[in-house]
Amino acid sequence: MKQTQVLVGLASCGIAAGAQKVYNKMSGLKEADKLPFELKRTGCIGMCYREPLVEVIDSTGSFLYGEIDENKAVEIIEKHVKQGEPVKEYLILSDLFKTSDNEYVDGQIKVALRNCGVIDPESIEEYQARGGYKAIAKLVKDNVSQEDVIQTIIDSGLRGRGGGGFSTGMKWKFAYSSKSESKYIICNADEGDPGAFMDRSVLEGDPHAVLEGMTIAAYAIGATEGVIYCRAEYPLAIKRLNIAIDQAREKGYLGKNIHGKSGFNFDMYIKEGAGAFVCGEETALMASVEGKRGMPRKRPPFPAVSGLWKKPTNINNVETFANVPYIILNGAGSFNCYGTEKSKGTKVFALTGKIARGGLVEVPMGMTIRDVIFKLGGGIQGNKKFKAVQLGGPSGGCIPEYLADTPIDYDSVTATGAIMGSGGMVVMDETTCMVDLARFFLDFTQKESCGKCTFCRIGTKRMLEILTRICEGEGKQGDIELLEELAYHIKNTSLCGLGQTAPNPVLTTIKYFRNEYEAHINNRKCPAAKCTKLLTYTIIPEKCTGCMVCAKNCSVNAITGERKQPHVIDQSKCIKCGVCYNKCKFEAISLT
Amino acid sequence: MRIKRIQPDVAKGEEQKKEDLTQVAAIINKYKGKKGNIIPLLQGTQNLFGYIPREAFIMISEEAGIPLNELYGVATFYAQFRLKPVGKHIVKVCHGTACHVQNATAVSVALEEALGVNDGETTPDGLFTLESVACLGCCSLAPVMMIGNDTFGKLTGKSAVNIIKEIKMKEKN
Numbered sequence: 001m002k003q004t005q006v007l008v009g010l011a012s013c014g015i016a017a018g019a020q021k022v023y024n025k026m027s028g029l030k031e032a033d034k035l036p037f038e039l040k041r042t043g044c045i046g047m048c049y050r051e052p053l054v055e056v057i058d059s060t061g062s063f064l065y066g067e068i069d070e071n072k073a074v075e076i077i078e079k080h081v082k083q084g085e086p087v088k089e090y091l092i093l094s095d096l097f098k099t100s101d102n103e104y105v106d107g108q109i110k111v112a113l114r115n116c117g118v119i120d121p122e123s124i125e126e127y128q129a130r131g132g133y134k135a136i137a138k139l140v141k142d143n144v145s146q147e148d149v150i151q152t153i154i155d156s157g158l159r160g161r162g163g164g165g166f167s168t169g170m171k172w173k174f175a176y177s178s179k180s181e182s183k184y185i186i187c188n189a190d191e192g193d194p195g196a197f198m199d200r201s202v203l204e205g206d207p208h209a210v211l212e213g214m215t216i217a218a219y220a221i222g223a224t225e226g227v228i229y230c231r232a233e234y235p236l237a238i239k240r241l242n243i244a245i246d247q248a249r250e251k252g253y254l255g256k257n258i259h260g261k262s263g264f265n266f267d268m269y270i271k272e273g274a275g276a277f278v279c280g281e282e283t284a285l286m287a288s289v290e291g292k293r294g295m296p297r298k299r300p301p302f303p304a305v306s307g308l309w310k311k312p313t314n315i316n317n318v319e320t321f322a323n324v325p326y327i328i329l330n331g332a333g334s335f336n337c338y339g340t341e342k343s344k345g346t347k348v349f350a351l352t353g354k355i356a357r358g359g360l361v362e363v364p365m366g367m368t369i370r371d372v373i374f375k376l377g378g379g380i381q382g383n384k385k386f387k388a389v390q391l392g393g394p395s396g397g398c399i400p401e402y403l404a405d406t407p408i409d410y411d412s413v414t415a416t417g418a419i420m421g422s423g424g425m426v427v428m429d430e431t432t433c434m435v436d437l438a439r440f441f442l443d444f445t446q447k448e449s450c451g452k453c454t455f456c457r458i459g460t461k462r463m464l465e466i467l468t469r470i471c472e473g474e475g476k477q478g479d480i481e482l483l484e485e486l487a488y489h490i491k492n493t494s495l496c497g498l499g500q501t502a503p504n505p506v507l508t509t510i511k512y513f514r515n516e517y518e519a520h521i522n523n524r525k526c527p528a529a530k531c532t533k534l535l536t537y538t539i540i541p542e543k544c545t546g547c548m549v550c551a552k553n554c555s556v557n558a559i560t561g562e563r564k565q566p567h568v569i570d571q572s573k574c575i576k577c578g579v580c581y582n583k584c585k586f587e588a589i590s591l592t
Numbered sequence: 593m594r595i596k597r598i599q600p601d602v603a604k605g606e607e608q609k610k611e612d613l614t615q616v617a618a619i620i621n622k623y624k625g626k627k628g629n630i631i632p633l634l635q636g637t638q639n640l641f642g643y644i645p646r647e648a649f650i651m652i653s654e655e656a657g658i659p660l661n662e663l664y665g666v667a668t669f670y671a672q673f674r675l676k677p678v679g680k681h682i683v684k685v686c687h688g689t690a691c692h693v694q695n696a697t698a699v700s701v702a703l704e705e706a707l708g709v710n711d712g713e714t715t716p717d718g719l720f721t722l723e724s725v726a727c728l729g730c731c732s733l734a735p736v737m738m739i740g741n742d743t744f745g746k747l748t749g750k751s752a753v754n755i756i757k758e759i760k761m762k763e764k765n
Contacts, residue, residue, distance in 0.1 A: 233728060352731035432693055
């Protein structure tokens with residue numbers, strides 16, 4: 001009989017939820033009683049809303065437990081591992097019966113995430129046991145020509161998963177056609193979009209897939225050196241990448257004469273980013289690798305002709321590279337059988353915000369937004385009303401509820417005014433103010449603008465000022481038109497993607513939620529009751545206990561009342577700071 | 593929400609504290625003459641002190657042969673680099689989209705009040721530096737903050753303040 005396996009999901013968010021403690025507890029129990037089971041760490045299992053996750057695989061099948069703490073871990077070891085009795089109360093997924101969490105898993109197809117949450121990311125043997133490094137070995141053994149490798153990638157229909165959506169095979173072809181003695185492969189792991197974490201999960205859960213993908217790209221275009229540009233905010237990803245690189249070198253999968261092929265030399269190193277969103281843009285990224293300020297430059301020349309250190313360079317995103325070994329090993333047909341006519345394959349999305357089941361999902365292209373949010377994600381938290389979803393981060397846009405049947409593919413999403421982006425999907429309910437959200441994104445892009453192009457540098461600042469004014473109840477007639485005009489000029493006069501897309505969140509919210517802007521400007525009201533300056537604070541007498549906390553904290557003495565008697569807010573004195581609302585322990589302050 | 597961390601001039605009368613620069617020499621030796629070395633040099637120096645002291649800039653410039661303005665240009669471009677000393681614990685409150693939607697502002701406001709400092713400032717006892725950062729990548733646990741290498745999720749203003757209080761208690765003992 002095979003030994004029972006216990007897997008603990010130890011990616012960053014699992015650890016944040018307490019998974020390391022669970023792992024240590026189980027490890028202690030195993031040591032103390034010399035228990036005959038195998039305890040393993042693994043990457044992101046994807047069901048982030050149930051973290052920490054523990055999976056037990058015994059002779060009868062697989063059992064996934066959710067929301068496990070140290071006490072529950074002891075129970076699982078005692079009952080399930082020792083006595084073979086699954087602990088039903090904590091089970092969320094099992095081969096034996098259906099649970100509500102099955103909806104989250106059904107409909108997903110895992111290509112890029114095929115090994116995440118299955119293997120130990122710090123073990124090259126486990127990656128190989130799942131077919132790892134077979135793709136590159138096959139290319140070397142059969143002496144497949146570079147053109148054929150590139151043609152397979154073109155045929156698969158794989159498009160850049162970082163946001164651009166450009167054909168990966170075509171990109172490789174350009175870099176292959178450039179003649180040079182040295183060429184570079186860069187993996188863009190500078191995942192800066194707030195609300196997206198799929199690249200981190202892939203790097204933490206399956207680093208070897210990225211290394212193999214990069215090695216295949218190097219084979220195809222004839223590159224000798226690789227760079228992984230990874231955010232310094234992802235310490236665990238960097239640690240696991242370093243382990244993976246060392247293991248690959250030891251096995252002869254990186255270095256000189258890879259897989260025994262003489263003259264096939266390729267090695268790589270990790271470059272830690274220093275915190276600049278604009279470095280996700282390829283020319284800025286290369287400037288940053290060269291140690292300069294990360295400012296984009298004009299294209300052409302494209303990186304495929306003159307990139308890092310003026311040599312031909314091919315840059316792809318983490319998720320793109322993770323797909324490559326699968327395509328090479330299983331053929332283009334295994335990938336392009338999924339998806340729509342122009343958007344092939346699967347895409348990973350980070351489902352976050354006001355969603356019931358948030359986490360990482362990988363679905364075939366062409367699934368509708370509604371299906372992702374309601375079927376997989378289980379709808380909105382607390383039975384509130386679904387209002388909109390933000391796709392593509394600060395460069396993307398808000399798609400309203402009535403367009404939720406839009407299929408998710410590059411072209412359909414672009415038609416709504418949003419972009420696919422890297423796959424962050426932030427779900428919003430009726431309590432989210434769309435003007436405030438637009439202001440939030442502008443605040444981000446305005447701070448992250450590198451300052452090279454005038455309209456991006458100053459225009460975003462002016463747009464932010466207008467939006468802030470509107471949120472504070474000082475909006476003027478003509479503000480919406482002024483925002484649209486500025487947006488138009490910023491889009492047209494910026495050099496790089498950051499500026500060209502920075503106005504998208506504002507434009508899409510104006511397009512779909514113009515009434516909210518008008519309510520702020522004309523009626524001085526925030527329909528979502530979010531913008532504090534536009535609210536009226538009143539005390540609900542039935543709920544007020546007369547504890548006097550609000551009165552003590554009110555900086556303008558607008559609240560009066562006797563102890564143990566309901567208090568009253570003098571509206572003429574109230575400056576709408578919101579302190580009373582935050583201080584009240586009895587929810588006695590109403591916002592209208 | 594990135595904040596201005598750059599104070600170009602040391603205020604009059606306020607001398608920066610003297611740091612022991614002997615270890616910087618090792619970093620300079622490691623990267624001297626290598627292409628693309630400015631960021632690793634600065635990152636290495638910051639790892640030693642938690643910020644980049646003025647004298648370290650001058651030392652790197654002179655010994656690695658990089659113009660001071662280039663070093664300063666790079667240091668002020670990236671959010672990671674600090675030019676002022678920081679507290680023992682850096683409290684990073686995430687203001688990514690998911691955290692914003694889940695009311696990260698309340699967490700920041702509560703922490704500002706509890707610590708008595710504004711965003712980007714250090715407490716007078718030198719224990720805490722409060723910072724707002726863009727996404728930490730733990731969106732499903734929003735709102736999130738990170739202290740040292742520990743991440744805390746599903747926060748409210750109150751629970752965030754309690755975590756700070758716990759650290760304070762530990763420091764006292």
